[in-house]
Amino acid sequence: MKHVPDATADRTFTEDGTTDRASVDSLLSELDEYAVEQALRLAESDPDAEITYLTVGPEDARDALRKALAMGGDAAIHVSDEDIEGSDAFGTSLVLAKAIERHGFDLVLCGMASTDGTMGVLPALLAERLGVPAVTHLEDLAIEDGTVTGRREGDGATVRIEGTLPAVISVTDRSGDARYPSFKGIMAAKKKPVETLGLVDLGIEAAQVGPAGARSAVDTATRRPPRTKGEIVTDEGTGGVGLAAYLTTKKFI
């Protein structure tokens, strides 16, 4: 789960080129809700299934875990350590992989990307670090006898793919609408256990994560000048002709 700045708010960078988390409300990344939904659906068909949510982030990232727990599931792990702040995808994937290994897993479900960084590489990095198949970018999925199959919209083609568990799976926003937490779910979530871990618990050195461990750096982050408001006309019978005239002046016709 990733706790991200609200995409509908005015998001900014801090001076060191990292996301400014203080100035805007954060919430559970919308794209992670699809992973929660798929986890809950899988658990509904398997009475032995246990769902544990995992996030890395400062104190208020627990809100993302509570949101997911309110949708369903059993428990959560919150990795929080001030040295992690400013990590790139490699540092973050290291922390997540260590926490996943420590807890044990049959299946790691992820959203296709976060709604803030939008790199979409974390599931692949997790699979690489954990040494398990990456069955990623799925629009639908089915699991039977320890094998996952699903449809992936790739670069030039749609493919049906298959991998065996344990695996890392990521799902897109087309995998199925996420449910809303019920009042009962919200109340129940307050009683579900949330374990907190730091870097020491995971055997990670501070230098491996955060800005010290990052393998790339932002040089500048400049706000685009807002687009100058163009000419808005109300159609009174010649809107199409006017539009054609505009496109002609711009040499598109």
Next chain:
Amino acid sequence: MAEILVLVDHVDGAVRKPTLELLTLARRLGEPSAVFLGPGADAATEVLGRYGAQKIYVVDAPEVDEYLVTPAVDALTQIAERTGPAVILVPSGPDGKEIAARVALRLGSGLITDAVDVTAGPDGPVTEQSAFAATYQVTAHVTQGVPVITVKPNAAAPEATPAEPVIEKQDVTFGPASAAVRILSRTPRERGDRPELTEADIVVSGGRGVNGAENFALIERVADALGAAVGASRAAVDAGWYPHSHQVGQTGTQVSPQLYLAAGISGAIQHRAGMQTSKTIVAVNKDADAPIFELADHGVVGDLFTVLPQLVDEIERRRS
């Protein structure tokens, strides 16, 4: 001169345009070498040479087509270890980004994804990206290892500079992880007569206001009149009116054409994230308060079912 590896995106040897853009960008940084994985290298040699590839590394192994991503990771990593390139460029896309990330992890390299420009800098390549729904422009550089950079389509205009490429077949040892995810079937994206969404100079998109799959014929008529690709908002795609492969937005295709014409699209933040960097934006919508008008260089508040047919007629009249 430093060697720059460019991973070729192709379908059975038919090289897709973003690869030509990458070869063009690579020439700013050094000497481009194309990395061609899978069958069809002979068919691709001419076009890769025409756009300046000095070398073509070919891995024609069945694993590349039979399994997802990991065989390409093995191949690109091993070729990079043998050749010691200054930079590795990969086309952005679900496959390309996963390949790039895993190669970077194995090489101990830094990674930058979704660059819209790459230039030579004092400490290696400097990239430009859009962030936060394209409200920010960010420049960055890799600080560790061989920079691995994925580049979005339309980042550069392909420029031909003919070269006589040397073709080097490469043997690759595929690790056990290479067979992790099997490809059961493959359906190439249909290429109609219209330009591809990511490559088009003009995109005409329809949204909720189009109000039905059958009405997308009107969007297609406008697109054909302008020589444009057809796009659709998530609302239109979710309603089943147009295929998902045409979805423009944060989780669909992000486009940056010379002209973007939005019809019946209100302009939710997720849609704006996918088209906000278009050079010229034109909108037709019944709702004068639609957020899309905040971005539009020219907006028509009106019914798209009267405005668009009139636009098509007027385009034809002006051309005849």
